[in-house]
Amino acid sequence: xxxxxxxxHYLFIxxxxxxxxxxxxxxxxYIFYTDxxxxxxxxxxxxxxxxxxxxxxxYMLFTGVPGTATYYATIMTIYTWVAxxxxxxxxxxxxxxxxxxxxxxxxxxxxxxxxxxxxxxxxIIIGGTLVGLSLPIFNMINLLLVRDPLEMxxxxxxxxxxxxxxxxxxxxxxxxxxxxxxxxxxGAVLSVPIAALGAKLNTWTYRWMAA
Numbered sequence: 127x128x129x130x131x132x133x134x135h136y137l138f139i140x141x142x143x144x145x146x147x148x149x150x151x152x153x154x155x156y157i158f159y160t161d162x163x164x165x166x167x168x169x170x171x172x173x174x175x176x177x178x179x180x181x182x183x184x185y186m187l188f189t190g191v192p193g194t195a196t197y198y199a200t201i202m203t204i205y206t207w208v209a210x211x212x213x214x215x216x217x218x219x220x221x222x223x224x225x226x227x228x229x230x231x232x233x234x235x236x237x238x239x240x241x242x243x244x245x246x247x248x249x250i251i252i253g254g255t256l257v258g259l260s261l262p263i264f265n266m267i268n269l270l271l272v273r274d275p276l277e278m279x280x281x282x283x284x285x286x287x288x289x290x291x292x293x294x295x296x297x298x299x300x301x302x303x304x305x306x307x308x309x310x311x312x313g314a315v316l317s318v319p320i321a322a323l324g325a326k327l328n329t330w331t332y333r334w335m336a337a
Contacts, residue, residue: 167262167265167266167269167305167306167309168262168305168308168309168312170226170265170309171261171262171265171305171309171310171312171313172309172312172313172316174226174228174261174265175231175257175258175261175262175313175316175317176258176313176316176317176320178199178202178228178231178232178257178261179235179253179254179257179258179317179320179321179324180320180321180323180324180327181198181202181324182194182195182198182199182232182235182257182324183195183235183249183250183253183254183321183324183325183328184324184325184327184328185197185198186198186235186236186239186249187246187249187324187325187328188328190244192236192237192239192240192244193236194236195232195233195235195236195239196229196232196233196236198232199228199229199231199232199233200229202228203225203228203229206225206226207225210225224268224269225268226261226265226268227261227264227265227267227268228261230260230264231256231257231260231261231264232257234253234256234257234260235249235253235254235256235257238252238253238256239253246325249321249325250318250321250322250325251318251321253321254314254317254318254320254321254322255314255317255318257313257317257321258310258312258313258314258315258316258317258318259310259313259314260310261309261310261313262305262306262309262310262313263306263310266305266306
């Protein structure tokens with residue numbers, strides 16, 4: 127039954143990694159993520175940090191080896207770069223999708239797991255908090271390197287977009303003034319229970335396979 131258990135784990139890992147790519151394309155394309163619409167940035171930060179932590183902690187606790195969370199984030203990054211190539215083949219610029227910076231946040235999760243001598247609860251609480259706090263910061267730095275994203279949104283509109291999703295001039299400061307702080311705060315709070323869910327999924331899988 128060991129082979130079946132391992133197959134189930136690896137299948138889950140692949141499914142989560144593929145879904146992360148789909149989420150990035152749908153919630154992270156150049157309109158939703160790089161048009162400086164700060165509300166979108168916060169939503170994207172929360173979705174990406176929680177999505178990263180659930181799969182990364184599942185994979186890390188499955189192997190028990192610090193470093194596998196970073197490996198998982200690398201898989202997500204590679205998948206997204208492949209998706210960028212698909213959009214490029216359709217005639218869009220390569221900046222159409224901005225690949226999120228998952229790897230540094232996953233490294234912090236690995237570092238927490240290693241520094242606490244493979245303490246699962248410390249990885250959930252401390253590691254989950256660090257992922258939620260750091261990912262919006264790294265992504266904002268990433269966005270600052272993208273060339274004039276609002277101009278790209280107007281120049282290359284997606285033909286399938288409904289009228290209410292067309293790019294508009296951002297109303298910076300009208301809703302709140304610090305999207306990084308809000309994204310980090312909300313991400314830090316939500317990433318902890320999602321990390322606990324990832325750890326519990328690991329336990330449930332073992333119990334299911336042992337039944």
